[in-house]
Structures are given as C-alpha cells and as structure tokens.
Amino acid sequence: MTARVGVVTFPGSLDDSDAARAVRIVGARPVSLWHDHADLHGVDAVILPGGFSYGDYLRCGAIARFAPVMTELVPAAESGALPVLGICNGFQILCESHLLPGALTRNRSLHFVNREQRLRVESASTAWTGEYAPGQEIVAVLKSGEGNYVAAPETLEELEREGRVVARYVGGSPNGSQRDIAGVSNEHGNVVGLMPHPEHAVDELTGPSTDGVGFFTSVLAHLGAPVPTPSG
C-alpha cells in the first residue's frame, strides 16, 4: 500500500509544500488538508507544518487549535492511533491543543534564529523516529522566533523518565530551551512535536543534509508501508 500522509494548511502555514515534498520523496502520497474542513479524509498520518498560522497574532498556535480540522485530529491523536508530527508552528499547535505538554516561548535572544542545527535523536521508539539509532546525531534546519521550550519541573522529570524527550540540541540550546529540548512525544509515541525542520533536510541541493528523511521513512515503517532503501 502507499501510505497517505495528510498535510494541514492553516491560513499562514508556510512549510506545507515542503512537508508534502518530503512525504513524496519517501514514496508516500501527500494529502492536502484544509483547516476549515472537519475531515481528515482517512489519511494514515498527519503533519502540522511550520509557518505562522493565523499570523500567530494571539499566541503561536493558540487560534489554530480551534480550527475545524482539529476536531477529528485531536481524539484520533489522543487515542494513540493516528501518527501526528508537528513541526515548528505545528509543535506549538500540539502544545496549545494539550496533545503535548509544555509550551514554546520566545527565544532567549528575542530574535528569530535561522541556522543549520545539530541535534541528537534521544528516542527511537516513537512513530516518527524508529529509523534512527538512539543517540544518533543529525543536522536539520532551525528557523523560529518562539522555540524556547518550557515546562514545569515535574513535567520535565516525567518526560525524561518516560523517554519522551525525542531530540535535543547539541552544543547548547540556540533558543533557551530547558534541558536543550528540541522535540517531545506523547505517552503513546504517536504524537511528536519538533522545533527544527526535518523537511528542510531531505535534499543536498537545498538543505544542509539529508538527515531529516528518517522522520518520514520512520512513519512509513510504523504504518507497515514500504520504506525506500536509502540511496545515499
């Protein structure tokens, strides 16, 4: 079967076409989902892409969580059935929706930061990271103004204890994130939020590496769909 991966477009989504490209690159079919339709069209997994949904004018992700498309998505994600990856603004939306704990606040520098970023994949037991080796270091793109991950001390302890810190920044946090956290998962491991952009690290021509491909092949493996063999 060819896996069908939904990519949601909110007003102000920007990296939706990039997420769709990454899905195509691993041989799956991207399905465009519109924010205003309370219908997931039976997709096998969903990506909430980067961008500035609704201009991020209230608080990043705060308005998007109320979009009609979220009404079907939230229960399916909570049940552990539907794999969901939130990238950047998508991560913020997952936190605002309480699908993931914690919050993303302004970068410590108070500036937007755009750079190649080295990460360590801490957990390979989520739906989106199974193809990585635990502890593997990868290079992806970080580009965000509000990527500073914060959570209550007991929440951080719980995340660490349960192995739900999915990725950490290597070489210090570029945005002030607690414990250098770059991504976390829910308790089922089907919902992952990630501040850096793996979909911008899928092609040597336009990205700093191809290390990001693993997120997309991982979900295919998780779904039991055919996974392309690495072509180098």
Add this chain to the structure above:
Amino acid sequence: MSEAPHLDTVATAETTPDTPLPYAELGMAGDEYARVRAILGRRPTSAELAIYSVMWSEHCSYKSSKVHLRQFGEKAPDSDALLVGMGENAGVVDVGDGYAVTFKIESHNHPSYVEPHQGAATGVGGIVRDILTMGARPVAVMDALRFGPVDAPDTRRVLPGVVSGISFYGNCLGLPNIGGELGFAPGYAANPLVNALCVGVMRHDDITLAQAPGPGNKVVLFGATTGPDGIGGASVLASASFDDESQAKRPSVQVGDPFLEKLLVECSLELFREGLVVGIQDLGAAGVSCSTTELAAAGTGGMRIELDRVPLRDSRLTPEEILMSESQERMMAIVEPGRLDAFMATCERWNVLATEIGEVTEVTAEEEKRGGRLVMSWHGETIVDMPPRTASDEGPVYERPYTRPVDQDALHEDDPARLPRPETDDELRAQLLRVLASPGVCDPRWVTEQYDHYVRGNTVLATPDDGGMVRLSDDTTRGIALATDGNGRYTRLDPYTGTQAGYAEAFRNVAATGARPLAVTDCLNFGSPEDPGVMWQFAESTRGLADACEVLGTPVTGGNVSFYNQTGETAIHPTPVIGVLGVIDDVTTRLRSAFGHGLDGARLYLLGETRAELGGSAWADVVHGHLGGHPPRVDLTAEASLAEVLATAAEEGLATMAHDLSDGGLAAALAESALRGGVGCEVRLEDPFTELFSESTARAVVAARPGAETALTGLCSRHDVPFTTLGTVGGSSLVVRHASGGFAVTLDELREAHAAKLPAVFGDDG
C-alpha cells in the same frame, strides 16, 4: 484637511474659485498648483488636490529623475529576453522553458528612519505586492541596507529595528531571504537605506498588467481596510529632507500585517489562475489616488468610483484622507461583471475582504483628448471630476540644473598612494585582520540569521554566497541567481565609474554562482535633487549605468529613485544599488564560495588582472579613514569574459568553488572562502600588500577540480582572461608567502576577527 467643516464638492469649487487650498503644506509648488487649476479650468476640490499632490510628488512622479531615466530605454540593448519593460509595476524577463521572471528593487528609506521596524517591514510588503501584481508568485526577497557608523548610538536603534522588521514581515510571509548587502558610513546616520528586492516566477501566459479595459467592468478593492496610516506619506515623507520636525511625522509611517499579505498573495494567485481578473494594481504610495488614476489611465481613461464604499478602519476618515491613505495589504482589481460572484467567492475562501467600489466607463472623444475622465462621489455628491492621465502620466518634469561639485578635483588629487603601507609581515597581518573585522566586511550573520532562507524548499544558494539562487520549481533544474551591489565610496569619488563598478560587481557575483547575467533592476539613492552637485552625481550615475548595460547587453527592467537622503546640507554618498538577475540551466552545477572539505590540495587561481587600485578601498577606509583618488577602473569587456569563463567552468565541472573579489580585495575573499568551508589555504604572492588589498574589478578566486587544471586555464586563455596560480586549498590556516617571508593566521583567529563585531555591538545571540 480633517478640520474641513463640510464636503468640498466640484459644485462648491466652481462657485468659490478664490477659496485658498493648502497646496504648499502638501508639498506642491506654486506653479504646479497653477497647472492643476489650468487643467481643471477651476480650482481643484480638496479631494482633487489630494490626488494631484501625491501623484505629482517626487516619489510617485519621478519629476526630477525622468529626463535621466529615459536613457535606460534609449540605450537599452536589444534583448529577446525582455517580455515587459520599464513602466509597468515590474519588468518581466524570459528565462527559458516557458518560465518568466519578474523582479524589482525599491527603497523604503525615510519611513525606516522614522520607525525602523514598521518602515522596513512595509518596504518588504510593498515590493512583494508589485511582483504579485505582474501575475507572478513571489519566490524570494533580498535587501540592501546602509546605516550610520556601527558604534553610533542611533545605529543601535535603527539597525536592529530594520532587521527585525524585515525578519518579521518576510518570515511570516514565507519568502526566503536569499541575500543582500550591509554597509556603514557616517552619511547614512540619519539617512539609513533600506532597499528591498523581490523576485517572482510565472509562466509566460500568466503575465497580468495594470490596466482597466472594458466599460462596465467593475472596480474591486480587496485586502485590508483603509485607515489613517501613512496619510501623506508619499508627498510628505518621501519627498522632503528630515529636519527637527521629523518626530512630528511619526503617524505618517504605515503599519504592516504580513499575515494578511500572505492571504492576499494566495488569494490573488488563485484569482489569476481562475481567470477572474482583467487588470490589477497594488496600492502602495498614494493608495487609492494612485491605483484609480493609473488603472483608468491605462484603460479606457474613464472610471467612476463611489469613495464612500471603501471599507474603513476608522469611520471618521474624510474623503481626502481615504485618497491619500497608504494602508498596506490592499489591491485593486478590474473584474468583468459576470465573474464578480466568483471573484468574491475566492476572496471569501481566503478570508480576504473585497468590495466593489466603482466601474470602468466610456469616455467621449472630447474627454479622451483631455486625458480621460475620473469621477468620484461621496454619498452621492461629486467630489472629483478630473482627467486621470494628467495625474498619472503628465505630471511635471524638471530639468534640474546640475554642476560638478568644486571639491571633486581635490578628492581625485588626494591619491591613496600617499598613505603609509605596512612595512613588516606583522603589520600586514594585523591590517588584514582589521579589514576583516571592519563592519562593512565582517560576518553579517547577526543580521542574516534572523531571516528564513529555507522556506519553500527551492533555495540553492543564499547569504553568504556571492549571489542568491533559487530553483524555479520542483519540476525543473532551471534556476535564477540574483545579487545586489553598490559601493557608495566609489560613487562618491566618481559617480559614473562608481556606478559601473557596482553594476560590474553584481554582474560578477551572479556569474560566480555559475549563472549567466540577463537583466538589471536599480534603486538609486541620492541626496536632494535641488542641490546641483547631487543632481550632477545623479546624472553621471544614470549615464554610467545606461552605458554599462548597453555594453553588457543586460537591459534595466525597472527600479526606483530615492531622493532627499540628506540631513541639512550633507547628502549621503550617492548610492545606486544595482540588482542583476541571471539564469542557470542546471542548479546542481552551481558554484559555492566556500573552500569545501574534500578540496585539500585543489589548486587555487586568481582570474583577472590586479592593479594598484586603492581609491575608495576598504583598506584605505578602515586603516586610514581615507576617501580619495579614483575608484578602480571598470573594464566591461573583461567582466563579460570573466563571467563567461565562470559560467562555462560551472557547466563543465572544471571548478569546485568561485568567489568574486570586491570589498577588501583578495584578503577578504580568501578569508571568507576559508571560513565558510572551514578549510584554509596557502598562497604565494609577488607584491603581497597590493595583491591582498587592491580592489581591481573583473577578478575572482577559483579552485580547479583536481585533474581539470589545464582545462580551466585553457578556458581562461580562450577568453583572454588573465590568470595566476595562487597556491592550494588545505590546512587550518590562511598562509601567505612571498619572496622575503610571509605570515599565517589560523582559522580560529580569522573567525574571531570576522564574527565578533556585530554581536559585540548588538548583543550576543542564544
């Protein structure tokens, strides 16, 4: 005008010919006002005066520059690539395979001084709408910035504000920022330059034009509501020098909403795709005044507008204020009546407000002769009845007097040859580090790291490479490259040659990526045109650019003039910023500027000829605070040959990197390539001082692909491009050797010098 007690209608104007109107306060000269009266055969209404005052402002009418800009058309080389030339919102160039590209650079200097964040943000928004208006999807932005001395207190207000504005608007709009420039000089202290460039891609069939054909077609205003922001911005802000009252002008700066602009972009592209638009114009400077007069003028000449239907943010706005408002994120479309419902439905899907405010009308032969007929009403009463072409096309044209400034000779005689030079290797080494650490040469990462250059996933090259490069779409390997350059020190010394040097540098930067230069856009930043010395600089600069474009076969497709960049009697260095667009068949062959890993031992060549040219150089400026002599000679034939060698070397895979030489000469080029790749080099020089710091044009550093050395040098010979073997890539230091010694600088020390300056002034990240 808001204090006007009652409506000033055409009927009132006819019966009260002697009522005085505040034309001088609106920046209009007495003879210009007299001409308006002559055109109308009566005094204008206050609404008509609002329209004429903004449309005839320097910013909108180009009244002082027009006579000089004509030569861009007259001397334009024949180019099959040019699909739409100057005069439209932006020029359009054929880049092959059915793709067309439109690009343009525009200034937002004055607003960015008054309110740096919003001034710069709306500068990005405005140029993006210009590109969108041509029917193209905007795909990338760039910006050329100039500020006062880096340590000056006000620079700490202006620079971070400008950068945050560009970052806020461009990032939220989802356009990769692929390059630009950053420069500093005292003259820019109260006159920062913020020049924003946007490039868009479309298929040939998709070109739309600003026109309003077909009587009965509807005029639709869509996008943001109209508010009191930017009222009089065009005439008051952009056309007068700053003085002590500039604080009082704060309300004239517009406020941007990039989220709405993103919706407007997607909505407009969908409207174009569905064929729902027959003509379109964005609302920029002069807002509704400009879009109605220009659309009407380019169409039948006739238009009727019900101004009270314009949706407002503030219901107290008077008709005059509505006409002058520069509220952002607004567009005006001409729509066939039968397609109006479909148009409105698409706007609704994108949550974009759209309002029918009028229609295109027939004009009589008599009206046509007068310049068409634009009629506007306010709750049923006629407040505007004027020939639109007199406002949009037939504004005043000035042959401003110009004279060569008296200090020009003294400037030339002050030759940098008299400056003390480093006598020892230690001094040479120290000066290399000083030049590398100087604000104009140092690592601009503090700025560029705030811009997203990855979004849309087609960015092949971006800052710090020589030019930005984007792939046209996922389905092709075809791409375009862009660079902007302009050296105010050179242009101050000699505006003709200096402008050509800026153009040659942008041309070379595009070639250094492996692309072939195709077309030009320009943003001409100068002081007051009422100063004959400034006007001489302008005349020389435009003549230089037109001549150079003629020689190199790259037409000027459009651009922008910004005058009045001066405080009191002191003007900025004349600063023409030239943008060059190039095309590359296969983006995978592009050349980076870094000494990459895996290049250890690759042979390094210097292409072009080095002369002792230090006038206006970074070395003279940084080490001696000196500006004198002549700028480096420009040899356009040599530039063309070098560009051909670089493009061919890329195509044939003969080179593994290329980096153009400009500010800071070979010293800066070698250090930058080494730092970008994290790999050093070792070079042997005959006359190290001159070879390191001269800024002779038409030069580049190139590393040969191992095994392709002979092919590369053979290619140079065939094109009469002189080359010298510099040395080899490798190691972790920059090593310079010469007959009587040499020196080495480790990459760590280079990096410390190169990267420390801006964070030290503006704050550390992280």
